[in-house]
Amino acid sequence: xxxxxxxxxxxxxxxxxxxxxxxxxxxxxxxxxxxxxxxxxxxxxxxxxxxxxxxxxxxxxxxxxxxxxxxxxxxxxxxxxxxxxxxxxxxxxxxxxxxxxxxxxxxxxxxxxxxxxxxxxxxxxxxxxxxxxxxxxxxxxxxxxxxxxxxxxxxxxxxxxxxxxxxxxxxxxxxxxxxxxxxxxxxxxxxxxxxxxxxxxxxxxxxxxxxxxxxxxxxxxxxxxxxxxxxxxxxxxxxxxxxxxxxxxxxxxx
Amino acid sequence: xxxxxxxxxxxxxxxxxxxxxxxxxxxxxxxxxxxxxxxxxxxxxxxxxxxxxxxxxxxxxxxxxxxxxxxxxxxxxxxxxxxxxxxxxxxxxxxxxxxxxxxxxxxxxxxxxxxxxxxxxxxxxxxxxxxxxxxxxxxxxxxxxxxxxxxxxxxxxxxxxxxxxxxxxxxxxxxxxxxxxxxxxxxxxxxxxxxxxxxxxxxxxxxxxxxxxxxxxxxxxxxxxxxxxxxxxxxxxxxxxxxxxxxxxxxxxxxxxxxxxxxxxxxxxxxxxxxxxxxxxxxxxxxxxxxxxxxxxxxxxxxxxxxxxxxxxxxxxxxxxxxxxxxxxxxxxxxxxxxxxxxxxxxxxxxxxxxxxxxxxxxxxxxxxxxxxxxxxxxxxxxxxxxxxxxxxxxxxxxxxxxxxxxxxxxxxxxxxxxxxxxxxxxxxxxxxxxxxxxxxxxxxxxxxxxxxxxxxxxxxxxxxxxxxxxxxxxxxxxxxxxxxxxxxxxxxxxxxxxxxxxxxxxxxxxxxxxxxxxxxxxxxxxxxxxxxxxxxxxxxxxxxxxxxxxxxxxxxxxxxxxxxxxxxxxxxxxxxxxxxxxxxxxxxxxxxxxxxxxxxxxxxxxxxxxxxxxxxxxxxxxxxxxxxxxxxxxxxxxxxxxxxxxxxxxxxxxxxxxxxxxxxxxxxxxxxxxxxxxxxxxxxxxxxxxxxxxxxxxxxxxxxxxxxxxxxxxxxxxxxxxxxx
Numbered sequence: 001x002x003x004x005x006x007x008x009x010x011x012x013x014x015x016x017x018x019x020x021x022x023x024x025x026x027x028x029x030x031x032x033x034x035x036x037x038x039x040x041x042x043x044x045x046x047x048x049x050x051x052x053x054x055x056x057x058x059x060x061x062x063x064x065x066x067x068x069x070x071x072x073x074x075x076x077x078x079x080x081x082x083x084x085x086x087x088x089x090x091x092x093x094x095x096x097x098x099x100x101x102x103x104x105x106x107x108x109x110x111x112x113x114x115x116x117x118x119x120x121x122x123x124x125x126x127x128x129x130x131x132x133x134x135x136x137x138x139x140x141x142x143x144x145x146x147x148x149x150x151x152x153x154x155x156x157x158x159x160x161x162x163x164x165x166x167x168x169x170x171x172x173x174x175x176x177x178x179x180x181x182x183x184x185x186x187x188x189x190x191x192x193x194x195x196x197x198x199x200x201x202x203x204x205x206x207x208x209x210x211x212x213x214x215x216x217x218x219x220x221x222x223x224x225x226x227x228x229x230x231x232x233x234x235x236x237x238x239x240x241x242x243x244x245x246x247x248x249x250x251x252x253x254x
Numbered sequence: 255x256x257x258x259x260x261x262x263x264x265x266x267x268x269x270x271x272x273x274x275x276x277x278x279x280x281x282x283x284x285x286x287x288x289x290x291x292x293x294x295x296x297x298x299x300x301x302x303x304x305x306x307x308x309x310x311x312x313x314x315x316x317x318x319x320x321x322x323x324x325x326x327x328x329x330x331x332x333x334x335x336x337x338x339x340x341x342x343x344x345x346x347x348x349x350x351x352x353x354x355x356x357x358x359x360x361x362x363x364x365x366x367x368x369x370x371x372x373x374x375x376x377x378x379x380x381x382x383x384x385x386x387x388x389x390x391x392x393x394x395x396x397x398x399x400x401x402x403x404x405x406x407x408x409x410x411x412x413x414x415x416x417x418x419x420x421x422x423x424x425x426x427x428x429x430x431x432x433x434x435x436x437x438x439x440x441x442x443x444x445x446x447x448x449x450x451x452x453x454x455x456x457x458x459x460x461x462x463x464x465x466x467x468x469x470x471x472x473x474x475x476x477x478x479x480x481x482x483x484x485x486x487x488x489x490x491x492x493x494x495x496x497x498x499x500x501x502x503x504x505x506x507x508x509x510x511x512x513x514x515x516x517x518x519x520x521x522x523x524x525x526x527x528x529x530x531x532x533x534x535x536x537x538x539x540x541x542x543x544x545x546x547x548x549x550x551x552x553x554x555x556x557x558x559x560x561x562x563x564x565x566x567x568x569x570x571x572x573x574x575x576x577x578x579x580x581x582x583x584x585x586x587x588x589x590x591x592x593x594x595x596x597x598x599x600x601x602x603x604x605x606x607x608x609x610x611x612x613x614x615x616x617x618x619x620x621x622x623x624x625x626x627x628x629x630x631x632x633x634x635x636x637x638x639x640x641x642x643x644x645x646x647x648x649x650x651x652x653x654x655x656x657x658x659x660x661x662x663x664x665x666x667x668x669x670x671x672x673x674x675x676x677x678x679x680x681x682x683x684x685x686x687x688x689x690x691x692x693x694x695x696x697x698x699x700x701x702x703x704x705x706x707x708x709x710x711x712x713x714x715x716x717x718x719x720x721x722x723x724x725x726x727x728x729x730x731x732x733x734x735x736x737x738x739x740x741x742x743x744x745x746x747x748x749x750x751x752x753x754x755x756x757x758x759x760x761x762x763x764x765x766x767x768x769x770x771x772x773x774x775x776x777x778x779x780x781x782x783x784x785x786x787x788x789x790x791x792x793x794x795x796x797x798x799x800x801x802x803x804x805x806x807x808x809x810x811x812x813x814x815x816x817x818x819x820x821x822x823x824x825x826x827x828x829x830x831x832x833x834x835x836x837x838x839x840x841x842x843x844x845x846x847x848x849x850x851x852x853x854x855x856x857x858x859x860x861x862x863x864x865x866x867x868x869x870x871x872x873x874x875x876x877x878x879x880x881x882x883x884x885x886x887x888x889x890x891x892x893x894x895x896x897x898x899x900x901x902x903x904x905x906x907x908x909x910x911x912x913x914x915x916x917x918x919x920x921x922x923x924x925x926x927x928x929x930x931x932x933x934x935x936x937x938x939x940x941x942x943x944x945x946x947x948x949x950x951x952x953x954x955x956x957x958x959x960x961x962x963x964x965x966x967x968x969x970x971x972x973x974x975x976x977x978x979x980x
Contacts, residue, residue: 009501011494011498011594012494013497014406014685015687017705018687021687022687034589034590036591053404053405053493056494119980122401122680122682123680124681124682125679155404155682155684219687220684220689222687225819225822226684226689228824230824236702236708236819236820
């Protein structure tokens with residue numbers, strides 16, 4: 001029996017389609033679980049929280065969804081060691097739920113992905129994520145090479161990591177800073193950060209390494225046809241680019 | 255406020271044989287508004303070509319449908335709709351623009367399609383003063399479009415924007431939406447054969463007093479003094495709810511397919527419940543019996559006329575056989591829990607289809623409306639006088655010699671030429687993972703709308719107000735040509751057009767004449783190019799209280815099909831040593847160009863020769879088919895040299911430091927065409943084209959001996975709009 005992956009759909013989720021499709025194209029046994037089926041969520045082996053605007057991003061993105069009953073199952077699963085991967089709105093929810101960086105307690109977040117700066121607007125921009133931890137530190141990134149560079153699209157208005165200086169120090173010291181923004185060559189500089197994120201942070205991992213939250217969307221630059229720089233002769237329907245992270249996730253389940 | 259004219263009121267009373275009720279008055283006010291009835295435009299719109307081998311559905315329902323291609327033995331079609339939300343956006347820009355996206359998305363959804371893309375042609379006043387009202391409108395409209403499209407998860411892949419004083423008091427917010435549907439699953443918006451006794455189901459948000467009188471208000475000349483009064487006519491957007499409503503509707507479509515049941519589905523737009531249900535039943539040859547007391551409302555005690563014609567957003571209507579209704583209600587109300595998502599939202603039965611062709615509304619056991627369906631929804635015409643041959647005359651004036659070194663950076667920084675990225679960065683262009691060419695990457699956006707298939711669909715818009723100011727007819731023809739060129743330049747095959755005709759006051763002969771001339775021109779261009787118009791919209795009364803109308807704005811969208819997305823032309827120069835060809839008219843006249851504006855001259859308009867246009871298209875498509883086209887951009891605002899620079903910029907962004915050496919008389923003229931990067935050893939017959947230069951292995955443009963640094967030009971071009979859209 002292969003591990004079963006749930007993609008929970010909150011009211012307002014909008015990236016469930018490509019998230020599901022990419023998981024399946026990477027060999028995952030995934031399905032959507034709608035909020036009206038919340039009670040079935042516990043029986044899955046792993047969870048991918050997709051992008052969107054759950055509960056209209058009221059208060060702060062992810063803040064309401066973190067208290068949705070679907071999250072009771074996800075929190076329980078995360079604490080039991082199951083893999084949980086959140087992208088964009090999914091990442092925001094994981095922070096608000098206190099699962100990542102996990103330096104506080106459940107539903108008492110110590111950090112948030114919040115309003116972009118300096119311009120507080122939605123930004124849709126192609127970016128690169130650079131792996132900033134030892135790949136084995138996080139089960140979901142374990143199959144990536146060291147310093148892996150993953151292409152993705154930032155598409156959010158609230159993606160700036162914000163926390164007190166003390167909590168930011170904990171994030172660094174505890175090895176929670178999983179991904180930073182970089183350019184296509186892996187060089188890290190402020191110009192690559194689309195949202196003013198503290199530490200240049202694009203993704204965070206929890207202490208145990210089974211919960212990963214990233215802001216940009218690798219699943220939107222994941223098939224050859226998505227790449228503006230694809231080469232002639234590439235099979236346009238084949239997965240590539242951002243799909244490496246999904247492959248690594250699926251591989252960790254086998 | 256009812257805007258019916260005296261003669262219209264008399265006609266209603268005569269037909270009814272009594273004074274109309276309050277509900278009837280408001281129902282006719284909406285149904286007979288210009289917005290709903292097309293009363294002064296219909297007779298001209300009839301002249302547009304609307305048929306062809308690709309057309310599955312032309313104008314008449316909420317959206318047009320074009321055959322796209324076949325995948326796995328299934329035939330797929332694109333559904334396309336094009337509308338304006340100009341008046342609401344001028345009064346309440348954020349909400350007005352957002353509900354524009356909301357409405358156009360429902361128009362596509364209700365054909366049974368999955369909504370896959372939107373586009374937004376925008377026209378704003380001059381925003382030189384960032385604190386001006388025009389700048390506020392320009393920012394809030396973009397934020398409204400972004401807020402809505404981003405939340406529902408539909409990528410914005412095409413659009414354009416111009417800033418002209420002529421739009422200072424009347425912005426234009428046009429919106430286009432694309433959907434994908436398996437051809438056997440199309441749902442129509444009128445009750446089908448055998449629908450007698452079927453149930454009428456209202457789905458969506460609770461009806462509230464917002465958007466009351468919207469259709470009628472859209473058909474008025476805006477007066478800034480009435481701004482507060484008009485705000486109530488604008489609807490309130492709720493993209494979050496729409497996100498859920500769309501997904502619930504997709505689920506209903508799936509079940510309907512499974513059970514092989516017919517049904518009709520339609521968006522509630524202008525005229526609210528009455529507008530929608532009267533058309534759905536009337537156009538099927540039926541009547542309707544509806545009880546307004548059954549409508550889920552947001553406030554108790556609303557008068558029946560508001561429930562009847564109010565334009566609360568995020569509502570749709572099904573006409574379904576009784577055996578399907580329980581499932582339909584279950585999906586919306588339980589599986590997707592609409593009542594938990596928004597206050598008193600739900601799907602609910604409000605009436606039924608009747609055989610006798612009377613449209614009857616009751617409210618609290620009282621009949622509040624009882625009219626012949628045909629009288630309410632049938633065609634009405636206003637034959638208004640118009641002035642022929644509108645031409646605001648550019649004179650035959652020679653362009654002076656230009657100092658290319660000084661003027662080219664000014665052209666690139668011009669408000670109509672500079673990078674649109676600060677604006678479109680606020681739109682999600684890649685959500686749902688099907689985007690092949692996102693906003694800004696090419697001259698058209700491209701999607702792979704059927705997961706797992708190589709089929710592609712391209713979308714581009716055009717409509718240059720600098721031409722519209724001079725010659726409404728010419729502007730309309732160029733809009734068709736440019737939209738089509740854009741689709742061709744990315745490697746797609748143009749299959750159809752939509753139009754949104756934004757003009758002034760039809761009750762002023764000169765302004766009406768501009769509209770008439772433009773429609774004739776659209777018909778001419780579409781006929782010459784053998785492309786059908788499958789959907790469209792008319793927005794008149796874009797006139798300020800001062801009597802000034804907007805520049806004539808026939809805005810055209812072109813849809814292209816791609817059999818295999820592997821053949822899409824990716825952005826930017828690919829290699830040094832390629833030949834650069836200018837395909838198309840190279841007439842060196844500057845009429846309507848950015849260059850002419852900067853030089854303060856008029857110039858003459860370039861001629862349109864359809865034989866030459868067709869030949870140019872053939873050359874470009876042939877080069878693509880033979881695999882020798884390395885990159886391509888259309889020549890439009892900013893002229894040929896701007897197109898060359900854009901190709902260098904695209905390459906720069908992809909990390910390829912390439913440039914070009916060009917030798918050509920005046921490279922800033924805007925006679926439309928293409929700049930093509932062709933593999934050096936193509937062996938291509940370039941008769942009818944002109945090689946203007948070659949690509950070089952350095953980030954430089956060398957133009958008639960003058961050297962420009964591509965990175966510096968890129969800076970110049972990138973920055974201007976970041977002031978308005980930080």
